Amino acid sequence: MEKKVKYDYAFKLECVELVLKKHYSEGYVSKLKQIPRWNIRKWVSFYKTYGEISLLPRINQSYSAEFKLKVLKIVERESLSLMETGIRFNIPNIAIVSKWKKDFANFGIEGLQPKPKGRAISMSDYKRKKHKSDKLDMLT
Template sequence: MERKVKYNYEFKLRCIGEVLNKNRSKESVAVENGISPTNLGRWLNFYVKYGKQGLLSRKNQNYSSDFKLKVIRTIEEKSLSLGEACLFFNIPNDGVIINWQRKFKAQGSAGLQHKPKGRPKSMTYKRAKKKSTKPLTREEELLLENESLRMQVDYLKKLQALIQAEEAKQNKKHKPYMN
């Protein structure tokens, strides 16, 4: 499978300029620049129909389900090829339309609905308790102090365990080998 390469706007414009202004063939410009003649032809068609805007990248564009349905129905009614439909509706890639057709065939118009991407949120976050302006009671103060002291003790225990493990590792390295 061939690696998909992204070409920047200036490169596309330069290649199209060579075809249109210097009267060179698409094939010769494509071979010279190491690109597919099909890609160059697509860029040329978009440039002729939409101008410089037709060459701009349209990454991750979301289309409405009504638009998708309109594209599919227009292709069927007017017997358009995928390339012609892309040009007519300013869709950068025919693979997008192929996916829409596949989903429409399998699920109907429900398959064309926008679905959020990514994993759904599964964790709920606890909201921080609002601090009241009332002063704490003596019992609440003692509970907070007790909790703080427990956390300090736990921290010191873990630190001590790490230090002992490190010392044990050092002692093991320095022990002479005996038979």
């Protein structure tokens, strides 16, 4: 099953090429395609750094606590912006770095540990109640 994406590869590539090859401004392409300017800026930056492959949809990636801590230390030491951080460490969702900062500030290194995925298991000791039909079947 393919991941559902808001903007497909061809659309992103077209926007990037308008900026880089036709020399349109990011603002103009943003208005032309009716998408936020920061998307254009992000796609162009990733394209310049990693090439066409950076525009392909990505599966959800999990990062180790060590990697997160390394990123946060470098962000702090070099005063990198979220965009610069995302490009440097190839993190497509730059907002995740803000979440890491917040988790680290609140919980320390434990806040950077990978979280369990999926729905929490509840009522594991639950036993189904017997219904009238179940009781009747037992009598026969």
